[in-house]
Amino acid sequence: MPEDTGLQGDGRPDDSTSIGKLDKIQQALENRPRVSIRARIAAVFAILFVLMCTVTVSAVLLLQQVRQKQVFFEKVSHFVFELQQARRFEKNFFLYGTNLQEAITNVHVARAYLRKNQSEIEAVIGGQGLQSMLSGIASYQKALEQLLDNPAPSRDRKRIESALRKYGALLISDAEDTLERERQAIHSMLQTSIIVALGFLGFMVVMLVFFAGFITQAVLRPLGRFMRYADRIGSGDLSPITPARKYRDEFSSLAIAFNRMLRELLHRHEQLIQSEKMAVVGNLTSGIAHELNNPLNNIGLSVEALLDGFEEMEAGQIRHILEQVSTQVDRASGTVRNLLDFTRKEHRVFTRLDINQALQETLKLVENERRLAGVELSLQLGEDIPAVRGNPRGMEQVFLNLLLNAIQALGDGGRIEASSRCEGGRVIVEIADDGPGIAAEHLDHIFEPFFTTKDPGRGTGLGLSVSQGIVQEHGGTISVTSQPGQGTRFTISLPIAEALPGKEEGI
Structure with missing residues (x-):
C-alpha cells in the first residue's frame, strides 16, 4: 500500500511541504531492503x-x-x-x-x-x-x-x-x-x-507461463508505470513517486532518480514563478507610482495647510485634516501591502479558493495601470460559484499575467471583459479583450517558454508558460482563441474542489 505521498487530497503537490515530503519519500524508497530483478531472475x-x-x-x-x-x-x-x-x-x-x-x-x-x-x-x-x-x-x-x-x-x-x-x-x-x-x-x-x-x-x-507473468510483473508493468510517470511530469504534474512495496529493485533506483529530478524541477519552478512575479511588478511600475503619488500629494497638501494655519485652526478642523492624512496613509499602505503580498516568496498552500475573490483582488492590482491606459473593464462574475482547490497567490499571478497582457495589447483605450461561471462540474474564467488579436501562426507557440510577440525589452516570454504550469498544478487547463483584428480570449477551466481526483502512484 502506498505510504505518505506528500500530496494534497486531490493528488496535487502542496508546495508548503512538497520538497520536504519528497525528501522523506526519497528516504523511504532508499531504506527498503534491496531485492534486484537480476537476483529474482x-x-x-x-x-x-x-x-x-x-x-x-x-x-x-x-x-x-x-x-x-x-x-x-x-x-x-x-x-x-x-x-x-x-x-x-x-x-x-x-x-x-x-x-x-x-x-x-x-x-x-x-x-x-x-x-x-x-x-x-x-x-x-x-x-x-x-x-x-x-x-x-x-x-x-x-x-x-x-x-x-x-x-x-x-x-x-x-x-x-x-x-x-x-x-x-x-x-x-x-x-x-x-x-x-x-x-x-x-x-x-x-x-x-x-x-x-x-x-x-x-x-x-x-x-513458462509463470516466468512470463514474472517478467510482466517485474519489468513490463513497471515500465508502463514509468511511461505514465513521464507523461504525467510532461503535463506539469510534479507529484512524487511513492514506495508501494517492502523491497526495492532497479526500478526503485529509477524512481529515486525521477524524484531527484522532480525535486530540482520543483525548486526551479518556484524560482521561475518568483522571477516572473518580479517581472510582472516591473510592468506595474507606472501604475504603482501613480497610486502612491496621489496619496503622498494629498498628505503633503494637508500637512502644509496644517502647518500654515495651525494656530488659527480649531480642534475640529485639525482633527478633520489629520483624518484625511490617515486615510491617505491607509490608501498608500494598502497599495504597498497588496504589492508585498503578491511578490512575497511563500510556500504555496492549496486550500478551498473563491475564484471570484481571487479575480477581484487581482483587478485591484491592475486598477491604476488600466486607468492610465484608458481601458474599460466589464466584470461579470457568476453567482454561487463553487470553490476550487487552489493557491490564491498562484491564481492571482495567472490573472495578473492575462490582464497585463491584455492592457499592453490594447495600448490606449479598448475594452477588457472578465467573467466567471460554473459549467459541467468545472469553474470557467474568461478574460477577453478587443485588441489586435494574435496571428494564426503564433497561436500554437503562445504557451512555449520564451516565446513573445512583444517588442524587445518588454517581455520575458515566460508569463503564459508559467501561467499554464500554475493552472495545470491546479488540475485545470488554459486555452486561447484569437483572430487578427477581433481580439483575444483566454479561457481557464478548473475542477471544483469536490471533483478533484487523486493521483498517487507507487513503485
Missing part, C-alpha cells in the same frame, strides 16, 4: 536448472535401470534356452533312451553361463534370487547325473525320474516367471518415463 533460472538437473538425473537412472534389466533379460533368456535344450534331451532319453549326456552338457553350459554373468543377474534379482537359481540348477544337474548312473529300471530310478521332472519344471517355471516380472518392470518403467516426460513438459509450460 537468477533465482528463477536456478530453480529451473535444479529441476532440469533432477529430471535429467532421474531419466539417466531410469535408463540405466532399463539397460540393466535388458542385459538381465538377455542373460536369463540364454540361460532358459540352455535349460529348455536340456529338457528336450531329457524327454528324448525317457522316450528313446538317448541324449542324456547332451542334457547334462547343456546343464553344465547353463550353470557356467549363470556363474559367468552372476553380477549382472544379481544386480537385478539380488543375491538371494541368484542363489535360488544356482541351487535349482545344481539339483537338476545332480538328478541327471544320478539317472545316468542308474540306467536300469528300478525303484530308485523312478524316484530320480520324478525328482528330475520336478526340478526341471520348477527351474524353467521360476526362470520364466522372473523374465515375465522383469518384462513387466521394463514396461512399467517405460510407461513411467512417458508420464514423467509429459508431466515435465506440462510443468515447463506452467513455468
Whole structure:
C-alpha cells in the first residue's frame, strides 16, 4: 500500500511541504531492503536448472535401470534356452533312451553361463534370487547325473525320474516367471518415463507461463508505470513517486532518480514563478507610482495647510485634516501591502479558493495601470460559484499575467471583459479583450517558454508558460482563441474542489 505521498487530497503537490515530503519519500524508497530483478531472475533460472538437473538425473537412472534389466533379460533368456535344450534331451532319453549326456552338457553350459554373468543377474534379482537359481540348477544337474548312473529300471530310478521332472519344471517355471516380472518392470518403467516426460513438459509450460507473468510483473508493468510517470511530469504534474512495496529493485533506483529530478524541477519552478512575479511588478511600475503619488500629494497638501494655519485652526478642523492624512496613509499602505503580498516568496498552500475573490483582488492590482491606459473593464462574475482547490497567490499571478497582457495589447483605450461561471462540474474564467488579436501562426507557440510577440525589452516570454504550469498544478487547463483584428480570449477551466481526483502512484 502506498505510504505518505506528500500530496494534497486531490493528488496535487502542496508546495508548503512538497520538497520536504519528497525528501522523506526519497528516504523511504532508499531504506527498503534491496531485492534486484537480476537476483529474482537468477533465482528463477536456478530453480529451473535444479529441476532440469533432477529430471535429467532421474531419466539417466531410469535408463540405466532399463539397460540393466535388458542385459538381465538377455542373460536369463540364454540361460532358459540352455535349460529348455536340456529338457528336450531329457524327454528324448525317457522316450528313446538317448541324449542324456547332451542334457547334462547343456546343464553344465547353463550353470557356467549363470556363474559367468552372476553380477549382472544379481544386480537385478539380488543375491538371494541368484542363489535360488544356482541351487535349482545344481539339483537338476545332480538328478541327471544320478539317472545316468542308474540306467536300469528300478525303484530308485523312478524316484530320480520324478525328482528330475520336478526340478526341471520348477527351474524353467521360476526362470520364466522372473523374465515375465522383469518384462513387466521394463514396461512399467517405460510407461513411467512417458508420464514423467509429459508431466515435465506440462510443468515447463506452467513455468513458462509463470516466468512470463514474472517478467510482466517485474519489468513490463513497471515500465508502463514509468511511461505514465513521464507523461504525467510532461503535463506539469510534479507529484512524487511513492514506495508501494517492502523491497526495492532497479526500478526503485529509477524512481529515486525521477524524484531527484522532480525535486530540482520543483525548486526551479518556484524560482521561475518568483522571477516572473518580479517581472510582472516591473510592468506595474507606472501604475504603482501613480497610486502612491496621489496619496503622498494629498498628505503633503494637508500637512502644509496644517502647518500654515495651525494656530488659527480649531480642534475640529485639525482633527478633520489629520483624518484625511490617515486615510491617505491607509490608501498608500494598502497599495504597498497588496504589492508585498503578491511578490512575497511563500510556500504555496492549496486550500478551498473563491475564484471570484481571487479575480477581484487581482483587478485591484491592475486598477491604476488600466486607468492610465484608458481601458474599460466589464466584470461579470457568476453567482454561487463553487470553490476550487487552489493557491490564491498562484491564481492571482495567472490573472495578473492575462490582464497585463491584455492592457499592453490594447495600448490606449479598448475594452477588457472578465467573467466567471460554473459549467459541467468545472469553474470557467474568461478574460477577453478587443485588441489586435494574435496571428494564426503564433497561436500554437503562445504557451512555449520564451516565446513573445512583444517588442524587445518588454517581455520575458515566460508569463503564459508559467501561467499554464500554475493552472495545470491546479488540475485545470488554459486555452486561447484569437483572430487578427477581433481580439483575444483566454479561457481557464478548473475542477471544483469536490471533483478533484487523486493521483498517487507507487513503485
